[in-house]
Amino acid sequence: MLIKKRLEMDPIRYSKEETVEWLMNEYGKKIVRLAFTYLREEQHAEDLAQEVFIKCYRNLDTFRNESSYQTWLYSITVNLCKDRLRSWSFRNIVINNFFPNSSISKKTPESDLVDSEFRKELSQFVLELPVKYREVIILFYYEEFTYQQITQLLGISNQTIKSRLFRGRILLRKKLEGGRGND
Structure with missing residues (x-):
């Protein structure tokens, strides 16, 4: 939590490793969820999320702060998903429950x-x-x-x-x- 506040104030003061670790903690689940909406298979989505953060680590020096980290990571995710969809055949996919339970009230x-x-x-x-x-x-x-x-x-x-x-x-x-x- 402390690193989040520090990164929001001055991301340049922290190493690539610290920044990527924070990004993984902050956006990792969202990246997997977004990838799942494209790929429709949990294991492929998790693998792609790893690719996203590897690409993030490699290209962190080129991030120009023209958008938020979230938008940048989502852009990488969307592009990698589209590439994956063009290269893989996704048939007979088991669809998991994508939406969280929090929006539904519990009665009986x-x-x-x-x-x-x-x-x-x-x-x-x-x-x-x-x-x-x-x-x-x-x-x-x-x-x-x-x-x-x-x-x-x-x-x-x-x-x-x-x-x-x-x-x-x-x-x-x-x-x-x-x-x-x-x-």
Whole structure:
């Protein structure tokens, strides 16, 4: 915690190792989660997160502070994920529950089960979306990035982001309504 405050004040005073260690502690889980939204397999996401921090370590000297560390790491992650998707075939993937439990209130064991099943279903539907919709939905709703941050990260316009969010929500709604009708 102390190193975080010190890094926020003056990151130049600390070694590459200290800085990368702080970045791993601060953003490691988020990087794995983001990679998982692309790769849809936990082990691949964890492996890719290691690649992200290796790349971060190697290129830390070139970081120009034009964006936040988080945006920089997310940019590296997105680019590595897109490269991986172009080079790997991802079939028969077991989808894990992506969304955390904290947003659902606990009432009864039955409601917990229903909520858990809904989260699994929603996370599966989000992960089944085409990448261009999935990435903006995850970044906007789950990671709570602003349009401007998503624009910087993905290199697309605000209007494109809004359009993809709109279309992604429509696809999710159709999947949810279709999934509910089959029960």
